[in-house]
Amino acid sequence: MKSFQEIVLTLQDFWSREGCAIVQPYDLEKGAGTFNPATFFGALTSTPTRAAYVEPSRRPADGRYGDNPNRLGKYYQFQVILKPVPAGITDLYRKSLRALGLDLKEHDLRWIEDDWESPTLGAAGVGWEVWLDGMEVTQFTYFQQMGSMPLSPVSVEITYGLERLAMYLQKKDDVYDLDYGGGLTYGDLHKKQEREFSRYNFETADTALLSRHFNDWETEGVRLVGLGDPLPAYDCVVRASHLFNTLEARGAISVTERAHYIGRIRSLARKVMELYIETRTPKASAAEAA
Amino acid sequence: MTAKTADFLLDVHTEPFPARFVAPALEQLKARSAERLAGRIEHGEIAAYGTLRHLVLTVKAVAAKGSDKTERFKGPKEQAWRTPDGAYTPAAEGFARKHGLAAGDLCAEGGILYADVRTKGCGAAALFEMMIPELLKSLQFPKSMIWEASGFKFGRPIRAITALYGEKIVPVALAGLKSGRAVYGHPSHSKVSMPLKTPADHIKILREEMVLADPVERREYLLRQLAAAAQSAGGRPEWDEELVDETVFMTEHPTPVVGRLRPEHMPLPAALLKMVMQKQLKFFPVVGADGALQPAFIGVRDGLSSGNALVREGYQRVLEARFNDAAFFFGRDASATLASRLSSLERVTYQKALGSVAQKASRVAALAGRLGSELSRIVPVDEAVVAGAAKLVYADLVTDVVKEFPELQGHMGGVYARRDGLGDALAACVEQFYFPVGAGTALPSSTEACVVSLAGKLDSIAGCFAAGMIPTGSADPYALRRQALGVVRILLEKGLAVDLEAAVSQAVALQPISAAEPLKLAAQLLDFIWGRAASLFEEEGVRIDEVRSVRLGGLKDLSGARRRLDALRAVRRDPAFEPLAAAFKRASNILKQSKGLADAVIPDRTKLRHWSEIALYDALVEVEAAADQRLKHGDYEGALKILVAVKPHLDRFFDNVMVMIDDEGLKSQRLAVLGKLVRAFTRVADLSEIQASAP
Numbered sequence: 001m002k003s004f005q006e007i008v009l010t011l012q013d014f015w016s017r018e019g020c021a022i023v024q025p026y027d028l029e030k031g032a033g034t035f036n037p038a039t040f041f042g043a044l045t046s047t048p049t050r051a052a053y054v055e056p057s058r059r060p061a062d063g064r065y066g067d068n069p070n071r072l073g074k075y076y077q078f079q080v081i082l083k084p085v086p087a088g089i090t091d092l093y094r095k096s097l098r099a100l101g102l103d104l105k106e107h108d109l110r111w112i113e114d115d116w117e118s119p120t121l122g123a124a125g126v127g128w129e130v131w132l133d134g135m136e137v138t139q140f141t142y143f144q145q146m147g148s149m150p151l152s153p154v155s156v157e158i159t160y161g162l163e164r165l166a167m168y169l170q171k172k173d174d175v176y177d178l179d180y181g182g183g184l185t186y187g188d189l190h191k192k193q194e195r196e197f198s199r200y201n202f203e204t205a206d207t208a209l210l211s212r213h214f215n216d217w218e219t220e221g222v223r224l225v226g227l228g229d230p231l232p233a234y235d236c237v238v239r240a241s242h243l244f245n246t247l248e249a250r251g252a253i254s255v256t257e258r259a260h261y262i263g264r265i266r267s268l269a270r271k272v273m274e275l276y277i278e279t280r281t282p283k284a285s286a287a288e289a290a
Numbered sequence: 291m292t293a294k295t296a297d298f299l300l301d302v303h304t305e306p307f308p309a310r311f312v313a314p315a316l317e318q319l320k321a322r323s324a325e326r327l328a329g330r331i332e333h334g335e336i337a338a339y340g341t342l343r344h345l346v347l348t349v350k351a352v353a354a355k356g357s358d359k360t361e362r363f364k365g366p367k368e369q370a371w372r373t374p375d376g377a378y379t380p381a382a383e384g385f386a387r388k389h390g391l392a393a394g395d396l397c398a399e400g401g402i403l404y405a406d407v408r409t410k411g412c413g414a415a416a417l418f419e420m421m422i423p424e425l426l427k428s429l430q431f432p433k434s435m436i437w438e439a440s441g442f443k444f445g446r447p448i449r450a451i452t453a454l455y456g457e458k459i460v461p462v463a464l465a466g467l468k469s470g471r472a473v474y475g476h477p478s479h480s481k482v483s484m485p486l487k488t489p490a491d492h493i494k495i496l497r498e499e500m501v502l503a504d505p506v507e508r509r510e511y512l513l514r515q516l517a518a519a520a521q522s523a524g525g526r527p528e529w530d531e532e533l534v535d536e537t538v539f540m541t542e543h544p545t546p547v548v549g550r551l552r553p554e555h556m557p558l559p560a561a562l563l564k565m566v567m568q569k570q571l572k573f574f575p576v577v578g579a580d581g582a583l584q585p586a587f588i589g590v591r592d593g594l595s596s597g598n599a600l601v602r603e604g605y606q607r608v609l610e611a612r613f614n615d616a617a618f619f620f621g622r623d624a625s626a627t628l629a630s631r632l633s634s635l636e637r638v639t640y641q642k643a644l645g646s647v648a649q650k651a652s653r654v655a656a657l658a659g660r661l662g663s664e665l666s667r668i669v670p671v672d673e674a675v676v677a678g679a680a681k682l683v684y685a686d687l688v689t690d691v692v693k694e695f696p697e698l699q700g701h702m703g704g705v706y707a708r709r710d711g712l713g714d715a716l717a718a719c720v721e722q723f724y725f726p727v728g729a730g731t732a733l734p735s736s737t738e739a740c741v742v743s744l745a746g747k748l749d750s751i752a753g754c755f756a757a758g759m760i761p762t763g764s765a766d767p768y769a770l771r772r773q774a775l776g777v778v779r780i781l782l783e784k785g786l787a788v789d790l791e792a793a794v795s796q797a798v799a800l801q802p803i804s805a806a807e808p809l810k811l812a813a814q815l816l817d818f819i820w821g822r823a824a825s826l827f828e829e830e831g832v833r834i835d836e837v838r839s840v841r842l843g844g845l846k847d848l849s850g851a852r853r854r855l856d857a858l859r860a861v862r863r864d865p866a867f868e869p870l871a872a873a874f875k876r877a878s879n880i881l882k883q884s885k886g887l888a889d890a891v892i893p894d895r896t897k898l899r900h901w902s903e904i905a906l907y908d909a910l911v912e913v914e915a916a917a918d919q920r921l922k923h924g925d926y927e928g929a930l931k932i933l934v935a936v937k938p939h940l941d942r943f944f945d946n947v948m949v950m951i952d953d954e955g956l957k958s959q960r961l962a963v964l965g966k967l968v969r970a971f972t973r974v975a976d977l978s979e980i981q982a983s984a985p
Contacts, residue, residue, distance in 0.1 A: 085437055085447075087466075105479060105593065106595045106601070107600060107601060107604070113308030133603075133605055133608070134604055134608035134609070142447070154437055173607065173611070
């Protein structure tokens with residue numbers, strides 16, 4: 001039986017053999033692997049991309065003080081981004097499950113319609129959630145839009161829910177009982193963190209400070225866009241987005257304010273994307289040379 | 291016709307379609323290919339079948355060569371484009387060229403020039419080669435996507451195209467693919483493709499590769515297997531048409547797997563357990579002969595393995611995790627009574643223009659109170675139950691279980707009302723508030739539950755109409771048609787004597803937005819509700835002219851309208867009836883022309899002159915009195931049969947007198963007699979709406 005870390009190593013090894021760059025997690029707090037620049041910027045232009053990585057993801061509102069066997073405020077996604085999309089991509093995904101030790105004849109693999117949308121990134125995609133014997137273990141998305149712009153060529157994003165997959169493979173009903181590897185359980189490594197961060201996100205976070213920082217990073221992002229550097233400006237989007245998630249978990253955002261916050265992040269994200277495309281497409285560099 | 295024919299097959303192999311995409315795509319595939327082939331080539335039966343990964347079209351016995359065709363295009367008048375010396379003008383030459391002809395080929399007929407264009411039929415393979423890309427482009431899906439460089443749009447990515455005419459590949463290049471003869475089986479069972487030799491082998495090859503390609507066969511197989519699986523678990527599968535349809539297009543080889551429910555979960559409400567199984571996991575609950583939930587479920591896997599042990603274990607674990615979640619929410623809901631939740635409804639918006647759910651609840655309570663007290667004059671109504679229930683119908687919207695499973699609204703309210711000790715009668719009203727939820731489904735059981743449910747529906751319809759949210763065409767986001775149909779079904783099937791005209795104006799008056807023209811709004815609402823009643827009657831086989839004839843007063847007493855229809859249909863079989871209807875229409879038209887001249891005039895026998903009008907008057911007095919007796923007992927058929935007896939008198943009246951004469955006094959008397967006639971009949975049916983049957 002594979003430990004949590006062996007599952008990660010197997011997926012990394014598998015996708016590395018398929019020609020992916022195994023990039024590292026991005027060093028900012030974020031809600032999902034899609035925020036990693038390898039995906040966010042990787043999907044934007046026509047340059048081919050093949051990358052895979054583990055991404056620690058934070059959803060402050062999903063924390064349960066370490067008491068719920070299925071819910072976590074911080075967890076890990078394994079993300080694959082491919083552009084152009086290989087013709088046999090669903091077969092390739094099946095092959096990755098076989099690499100994890102699953103004999104697919106013995107299992108029920110179902111593809112359930114589940115389109116993806118990120119209002120803060122103005123992004124949308126078409127795809128499935130993949131059910132392994134009824135358990136949702138993967139999100140499979142063909143990106144169609146980013147920053148409200150149609151994408152061409154499109155990318156496919158495969159997101160394995162590592163904890164779900166491990167619980168399935170190890171036949172565990174409680175995430176904290178997972179064998180992590182190195183003689184540790186997932187609980188040994190994460191239970192205290194879940195408890196303390198739940199307290200922080202739900203009870204003790206200084207909301208005045210957080211909303212001040214939200215404003216600061218928004219202002220800084222707009223300034224950096226003006227200076228023409230999309231990557232530092234993008235960090236401001238990621239930071240503002242996480243601050244918003246924390247404020248929301250803390251109950252500091254009303255329904256009407258919520259739409260306003262999302263609009264501000266989306267507008268900044270759009271500016272960053274436009275700048276990125278402008279500075280990265282060959283036509284733009286030709287114009288610069290002239 | 292050529293004797294040589296061959297079959298055609300197209301198999302579009304895709305990544306998994308959402309189940310709901312497949313059946314409509316197959317229908318389109320069949321219909322649109324039939325349109326495209328019509329008149330262009332001789333062919334036999336066209337069929338479409340498939341799965342979530344295959345859209346398949348077959349055409350039997352296609353001729354080797356298409357039909358030759360001559361198409362005629364109309365040109366100008368001959369004299370305009372031909373000089374007197376017989377030469378063609380440059381415009382005429384242009385017209386000919388446009389159709390690939392020389393001016394001399396144009397054909398003159400009746401002074402007009404025509405271009406007759408002959409096209410030779412092309413070979414079958416070439417025809418399909420042209421048709422396939424355009425056919426696939428024409429398919430419409432609920433949502434389309436792109437996935438490769440050419441930007442081809444389709445419901446899901448296409449991964450292979452198999453196209454054969456006879457044993458020959460029909461070459462097609464599309465979405466970065468080239469067609470071939472490879473056929474792909476079930477992805478979990480066969481890793482390599484199989485070559486298809488001829489179209490006839492297709493279904494057989496797929497079956498060997500674990501794919502039941504024909505949806506009809508797959509459905510039969512599923513139902514048989516489901517029944518057997520449920521029997522082994524001591525019951526039958528809970529019938530769920532939607533889930534059966536979805537499963538047919540969610541699996542290529544459906545295999546039921548039986549699992550058990552743990553005893554600690556059985557105390558949860560059965561509806562909650564079923565909802566988790568059906569909606570969250572797409573499992574079939576197992577019920578006993580009495581309909582009671584058994585401690586078993588059936589999941590349908592895609593594929594097959596000996597024993598399915600791992601699948602069963604996985605299903606079991608997922609189901610238990612979901613049940614634990616549901617139990618957690620159900621437990622949390624125990625912390626507050628329904629009544630104590632009412633204040634939270636103030637913070638839930640119903641519709642921006644129509645206020646909070648709390649405000650809606652108080653409107654429903656007010657309307658239910660009035661309906662209940664009016665009905666209580668005719669049938670026993672426990673008004674305290676109506677009042678108590680009407681306040682609580684929306685309280686479950688703020689419970690955790692309903693937030694998680696919105697489909698359980700109403701049902702959970704009933705469960706919680708019983709738990710709060712409010713009694714079965716009241717709990718049933720809350721539980722059945724949204725009944726009927728679909729065509730042919732159960733109605734609220736008690737009179738009290740009907741009253742509360744009617745009030746809720748009438749308030750929704752009145753509110754949405756007042757706020758301008760009126761259903762158009764297929765767009766009915768607030769399900770107002772379904773609610774209006776619910777109103778109609780409750781009144782008809784329960785035989786409740788509710789005056790909808792009065793109820794609708796009360797519902798309109800209770801709305802927080804005052805309509806600019808409340809009378810017009812009420813009339814619009816009544817037409818809307820009548821529309822549902824009319825469609826229901828028509829579904830039962832009533833003719834549209836008959837439905838129209840009972841419109842007047844139809845909504846004051848809907849059950850009465852149905853009895854009037856029955857009477858009309860019974861009497862209509864009498865051959866004398868339709869001629870009477872024609873004479874009645876004449877009377878009614880004359881009254882319309884007179885523009886209400888004699889509406890207030892009561893006919894006076896002493897002022898009538900001609901024997902035929904006196905005879906008609908006497909006959910009317912006699913039959914009206916007799917008909918009244920029948921109507922008092924609700925015998926519409928008896929009344930109508932009696933009224934029909936005036937027919938010969940009416941005929942003689944029209945044969946002998948003119949109504950619209952200069953003598954104003956006599957004219958108004960004659961109009962008054964006709965008015966009396968029309969009023970007498972209209973209590974049963976307005977015969978002027980009756981259209982003569984086709985001979």
